[in-house]
Amino acid sequence: MRALVSRRGAGGGVRPYSTTLAAAPVPDPRPLGSGNADDTGLAGSPRPRRAARLVVVGAVVVAVSVVASVGQVWAQKGDAQAGKSVYEKKCALCHGDKGDGKGPAADLLEPRPRDFTTGVYKIRTTVGKVPTDQDLFDVITRGMPGTFMPAWDVLAEKDRWSLVAYLKTFAAEKLKEAPKKQELPKEVAPSAESIKRGKEMFEAIECHKCHGADGRADGPSRPELKDDWGHPIRPANLTKRWTFRGGASRGDIAMRLANGVLGTPMPSFIDSVEKPEDIWHLANFIASLGPESPNYATLLSARAVGAEIPDDPNAEFWTRIAPQNVPLVGQVIIDPRNFNPAIDLVALRAAWNEREIAFHLAWDDPTQSVADPAKKTYADAVSVQFPRALVTGPERPYFLMGDASDAVYLLRWENGKGVVEADANGPTKLAPIAGGMATANAVYANGQYRLVLKRPLASKDAARLAFRPGVFTPVAFQAWDGGAGEAGTRMSLTSWYYLRLEEPQSNRRFVVPPVVAVLTLVAMLLVGRVANRRG
Template identity: 40%
Template sequence: MNKIVMRKVVILLFLMLLSSNSFAQEKSGFGNVEAGKKIYTKRCIFCHGEQGGGDGPAAERFNPRPRDFTMGLFKYRTTPNGMIPTDDDLFKVVTKGLPGTGMPSWESILSSQERRDVIAYVKTFTKKFERQKEALPVIEVGKEIASSDESIEKGRALFKSLECFKCHGNEGRGNGPSALTLTDDKGDPIRPRNLTLNWHFRGGGEAKDIYMRVNTGLNGTPMPSFKDSLDNEKSWHLANFVRSLSPSSRPEINGVIKSKKVLGNIPADPSDPFWQDAGAGGGAEYWFPMVGQVIREPRHFTPTVRDIFVKSVYSDKEIAFLLRWNDPSESKDGEPLPVVGGEGDEDLFEGATSAGGEEKPVATALDDAVAIQFPSHALEGLRKPYFLMGDEKNGVNLWTWKAGRLQESNANGIDKEVVQGSANQALSGGGGYHEGQYKVVIKRSLMTADQEKDMQFEAGKFVPIAFYAWDGHNAESNTKRSISHWYFLLLEPPIPRDVYVKPPLVAFGVFGCLLLLQRKLRKNHGKL
C-alpha cells in the first residue's frame, strides 16, 4: 500500500480519537451525569437523600451522618483545607469506602465507569465544582521518613505543641478536654478520633494517610489543617507518632479466650505489675468487636464502644478477667453533660460552629458499665442460651461492673434480668478510668454454692462467654448498649509433667540405641 495514504489514514484516525476524547470530556467532565443519576437513585438516595442533602431515610440512624453533598464540604481529600476534592479523591472514597461508616467500598458492584458517572452526578449538587475553573492544588506526600524512636519522639513533641491533645487527649484516645463539646458545620455533635485504634480511621490508618490528614484537615469538622505549621519532615514525625499509638496490625478475632493458671493471689488492681508480668497476668490479650444492640426495641444504632480487650487468668481458688475498653468520657448517673457546641475552643477551630445561642435543658449522664455473660450453668451438648441475654429455657449469668459497683444477676431475655440476692453476690474487683480508657478487673471463686444460677469453672472445659458495654454519655442503658456474640473461655489445664519428661527420655533412648548399634557395627568391622 502507498506509504503516504497509510500515513494520512493514521493521522486521520489519531485526530478522530483526539476529538472524540475531548468531546466526551466536554460533555461529562469525568463521568456521565445522566448515567450517574440512575445509579445514584438506585444505590445512594437511602442515605444521601434524593437531593443530596445527606438526609435519606437511613441518615438519622448513622453516626457519622451521610455526607450532605449540597454543602460541598468533603472530609477525605488531597487538596488544601476548605477546598473541594479532586475527582481522584472522590473516586478513591467511592471505590474503597470509608471504614466504620455506612459508606461501603463500591468496587465490587460498580464498574470504574459507573463510579465516575455517579461522582459526576454528585458534583452537580453544589455549585462549588462548577465554579472551580483552575486546576486544584494537590498536597503531595513527600519523601518518607521511616518510623523510628527518634521520629516518634519528635512527633510526640509536635502533638503537644500543636495542641492535638486538646481534642484527641493526652494519650490519643479521643478524650481531650473539648472532645465532648465539638460539633460539625451542620451543628451535629462530632467526636475526635480515638487515635489508638487505627482500623477505625476513615481515610486509612497508615502513616501516609495520617500525613495527608494533618495537612488537609477535615472540611466541615473541627479538625483543622496543620499545613502551615508542618513541613515534610514534621508531617512524617507527627504521622509516625500517631501511627505508633495503634497496634502494628489490626487485631483479629480469636474465638477462644485461654485463661492461664497462676500461683497465689490475683490482684484486683489492673495497674498492679502482676498484669504486665509475662509469668503471671501478662499473657495474651484477646480482642472482640462490639456492635450496637439492634435486635430488640428500643434498639441502639450508634454505640460508643466498638472494641473490647480481654485477659483472663485463674488460680486454685478464683478466676479473674481484666477488661479494657475505650470511652471518651467517664460518666456517672446524674452528672450534667457538657453542653455540645458551647465550650469548644473557638480560636483553634475556626471551622467549628457552636450549636447556636438557644438554651438547652441540662441533660444528665448515665452510668458507664460493662458486663460479662456466661450461661447460668453448663448445658447439655452444644445448646447455648440465646446469645442476647438468654431465653426462656436457658438463662445467662451476668457479671456487671457499673461505675465501680459489682453485681451478679441472671437473665432469661433482655427484659427479664433479675439481680441475685445479697447472699449470692460473690464478685470482687477493681480498676477504673484513665485517659479515655477503662481497665477493670472482675473476679469470682471458681465454684460457688448456687450451681443453678452461677456458672461453675473447671479446667479443660469450654465455657461460652459474651460481653456488653454501656456509655453513659451516649444515653446508653438497658437495651441501648454494645453487644458481642458468644465466644469461648477455656481454663487451660496446667501442662502435665509428662510433656517435659517423656520427650527428652525418648530422644535420649533413641540416641543410645543408635550409639549401641554403631558400636556393634564397628566391632564387626571386618565383616562389613
C-alpha cells in the same frame, strides 16, 4: 471489543468504556499506522498466509491498545448519566435522591450521610476545598471506616468512576475550580526519635484538646465539637486506626494532618507545625498509638497461672498477656434500640489458677460517668455473660441476656457500685444472686477503663457457673457508656463467644513425637525382616 470500536466509529458521542478495556495492560502509545508498517515487511516472506495473519493480528493488537488507552481516560472521567442510575440504586437511601444527605435513613445515622450539594468533602489530597476525582473515587472504594458508609469496592470500577462524575453534578459550581495537589514534605521513616518529636508536636499544636492525652478521643473540647452544619461530631480515637475515615497508613495520616478534614473542626496543620517534616513525626507518633487493624479474636482463652493473680488492672502481670479484641455492636432487637453505640470494642485478658478466675477488661469511654438524672447520664457499666451451668450439646440461653424460660449468669460491674453476680431473664430482668463472691477493681485514666473482675473458680451451689479447665464455655459481653446516655437496652453487645481455660502447659508434645518415630522405625524393621524371611 469489536462492538466498542464500531460504536466509537459510528456515534462518536457514545462513550465506550468497560472494565476489560480500562484494565488492559500497557496502553500502546504508537499511532494506529505504525504497527502496520512494521508488519507489512513480512508480506514478502515465503509463507504469505501466515504473514497475512500476522498483519491482521498486529493491526488488531495495535487498534485494541489504542482504544484501550483512550478507554482508560474515558473510564476515569466516568459518565454522570450512568452514575445516576447506580446512585439511585446504591446511594440514594442514605444520601437522598437530590444528593442533599437527607435520605430516609439519614436521621438514624451518626455521623450523618454527606450532603453532596455542599461540595465539601472530608477526605482530600488537595489544598483548598476541591478534591481530585481520585479522592472521590478512593472514598467510594474504601468507604468511610468507622461510619455507616461501606466500601463499595464491590461495584465495577467504571461504575465508581461514573458515580464520581454524578456526585460532582450536585455541586458543579462549587467544584469547578481545578484541584490543587497538596504536596507533602519528604517522608520521614518511623523511629524512636521521630515518635518522640511527634509526641512533642502533638502537645505543642494541642492535638490532645480534642483527641485526648493518649489519643482516645477524650479531650476537654470533645463535648463542644460541631461540624460546619452544627451537628455534634466526635474526634477520632487515635488508638483505633482502623476507624480513620481517610485510611490508616502513615501516608494517609500525614495527608490528613497536612490539609485537615474539611467540614469538621480538624484544621490543616501544615503551616502550624514548626518545620514541615513535623507532619511526618506526628504521623509516626499517631501510628505508634495503636495497631492498624483490630485483629478481632474468634476464640477467647484464659491463661493458666501457678501464681497469684493481681487485683490491680495496671499490674505488669496483665501486660504479659496479649489482649483479645472483641467487637461490640448496638442492641437493635428490643426497644429502645441503640443504632449508634458508643463502645465498639472490649479487650479481654483472662487468667486462672486453682482457686480463682480473673477477667481483665479494657475499653475506651471518653467520660467517667455515674447516674445523674440532671445531666441525663447513667453509670458506665460492663457485664460478662455465661450460661448458668455448662451443658453438653449446643443449647444455651438466648444470647441477648437470656429470655423468660432460660436465664444467663452475669458478672456485672457498674461505675460507683462495683460488681454483682446476677441472673438475667432479659436485659431489664436482673436478679442479684445472694452472697456475692465476685470482686472488682477498676481504674479510669485518659479515656479508658481497665477492670479486673475475679471470682472463685469452682462453685458449690447451683446458682453459679463452675468454671472448668479445657471446657469451651460460652461467653458474651455487654457494655454501657452512661455518659452517652446508654442504659438498659441501650447498650452494645456481642453474640456468644467461646472461652477456654487453657490447661497448664503439659510436656506431652515433647514426649509423643519421639515415641511415634521410634515405633515407626520398629514397625519398618519388622516388616523388612518378614519380607526377607519370605523371600
